[in-house]
């Protein structure tokens with residue numbers, strides 16, 4: 001009873017997100033008092049209680065339990081735990097009652113764990129696991145709302161527990177270096193600060209439920225092209241300032257329990273056997289105490305992998321062997337089976353791996369199992385998934401994520417009392433495209449297409465029609481003949497010309513935008529541009545809705561249409577969300593987490609992607625995304641942080657304190673007023689500019705943001721606290737973060753190119 005009371009107290013005293021032993025001990029303080037009391041009363045449990053092995057006693061400190069259990073394990077038993085049991089489980093130990101860690105992908109909901117996504121997502125695959133499909137990562141980032149991301153993490157963890165699993169393979173925090181990365185939809189965009197805040201929120205949501213989160217893919221998995229073989233050459237400053245921050249905060253702020261290494265090489269070494277990454281950076285610099293899991297099929301050696309700090313190789317067992325025999329898996333470059341008991345034992349006997357190293361790895365895995373509660377509160381598959389609460393989170397996130405890119409003559413929101421007919425056209429109109437392809441694709445119980453969402457919202461007063469206009473690339477050969485294409489286009493034009501409003505839903509599909517390969521081009525798939533042009537000619541009230549994982553080129557038609565929205569892949573509630581925005585039930589408040597380029601040549605990575613001879617030089621260094629557009633004076637089509645609204649906001653009274661040369665945090669405040677006619681949220685973005693730096697620095701860098709909900713005429717004071725990190729750059733010479741004392745500019749605005757207020761602050765060392 002006392003141990004359970006202690007555990008309850010641990011939960012009640014705050015989320016168990018940190019592996020920091022001191023904090024664990026502090027949380028345990030009240031428990032120790034209780035145990036002492038219980039001892040006095042004569043019913044203490046734990047070590048002293050006969051028959052209870054110390055590692056099984058929740059009342060004992062985690063470190064003691066880890067050491068006790070390690071001491072009871074044979075070397076063989078430890079070595080067996082270094083590689084997986086099957087596709088998504090670690091090895092259990094029946095003799096000692098060590099459970100297996102049951103995993104699932106992640107991060108946008110829960111995908112079936114029965115095999116690789118090529119199997120579980122294949123057409124006609126037997127789909128056993130249906131769960132809530134949340135908007136993709138880039139959409140979650142477009143909300144700029146850590147609260148909704150945390151709610152998503154919590155919901156996913158609750159579903160995971162309900163399915164009897166323990167660990168989610170997410171969040172993905174790799175930076176969108178190039179708009180052609182096939183997996184751009186999964187990450188949180190181009191900015192390290194925004195990505196960090198959302199990564200922390202997701203992990204807190206997951207781990208607050210006692211479920212293991214896995215931040216991935218460490219590090220620099222920024223392209224799918226040759227992801228198993230490519231060597232990313234990145235200088236130390238770019239790593240520290242752009243590619244590492246979200247991993248660092250995941251560890252230091254969210255206390256993430258697991259890190260997944262990436263497929264690629266980083267500066268000549270595979271990430272799974274890279275001591276700079278897995279030992280020096282993760283553990284020595286950042287203090288990570290959890291375990292590292294390999295990406296599926298990313299290991300190439302035994303001793304080098306274990307010695308670099310890789311703790312758990314996945315997948316394992318027969319599923320791994322079978323998979324690696326598959327010629328397609330081989331051709332892609334998958335490799336594995338290096339940490340099998342046999343291979344590790346051989347290296348131990350040759351003296352290439354020490355027993356202490358094995359102890360460290362297994363200790364890390366066990367520590368996470370104890371801290372996450374796996375020994376004390378196993379997850380029995382008894383709960384429900386896709387509850388109304390979880391659906392509500394998916395809907396809220398999808399609605400908040402939609403970005404209004406253009407709204408000439410205030411065509412939007414639609415005035416339902418004046419409209420009698422709408423036609424919804426396009427290859428993404430009647431199909432709910434909930435996510436991109438690959439391991440993150442979730443099979444929901446239901447999903448709402450834009451057409452269905454619009455029909456349901458429009459009600460019986462408005463007639464809603466639908467035509468295809470053009471079929472999605474590679475989706476239906478029968479509709480892809482010249483004659484059929486012409487017929488579909490004519491149909492679109494003729495229906496559009498008769499309707500009050502034409503809503504054209506275009507974009508990509510999960511077959512075109514996916515893990516495993518990069519996007520061919522930023523143009524919309526064949527026929528879609530022409531279809532938009534033709535419809536826009538036929539109906540002046542043409543609204544374009546983009547349903548894709550990132551930027552697309554719009555140059556051929558953007559001047560010809562009055563309104564454009566980006567809905568990303570909005571998960572199962574995407575259709576309802578776009579309907580609420582179109583009809584003005586919700587105010588569009590999403591802002592772009594990635595810059596939209598006019599032409600591919602304008603991209604920071606242009607000329608240095610996808611590399612040559614399997615070498616990709618990150619020659620743009622720290623100048624990724626808006627940092628590049630600012631520095632090189634390139635006008636993007638839509639800048640980072642951009643998004644329109646149905647209402648207007650006025651910014652005033654920007655103040656900073658203390659504004660003197662101290663090491664104290666800088667407090668910034670301003671007033672934001674909703675000056676328009678509707679309620680809505682505004683994302684206020686704060687950038688810092690260092691004008692006196694001795695090194696090259698970006699023109700501005702996002703260092704804080706706040707999403708505020710305001711009723712018409714309402715004003716709120718928005719406050720930010722900037723600590724030292726907001727002013728620092730990474731010095732390669734000093735191998736440390738440096739703040740050069742002096743005057744910094746604070747820029748506050750509605751996008752990276754719409755700075756409304758500026759001030760300066762003096763900052764000390």
Ligand code: BGC
Nearest residue numbers: 105116117169216295296439
């Ligand atoms: C992906 C990971 C995923 C793993 C397991 C890999 O191909 O890169 O993100 O978690 O498969 O499905």
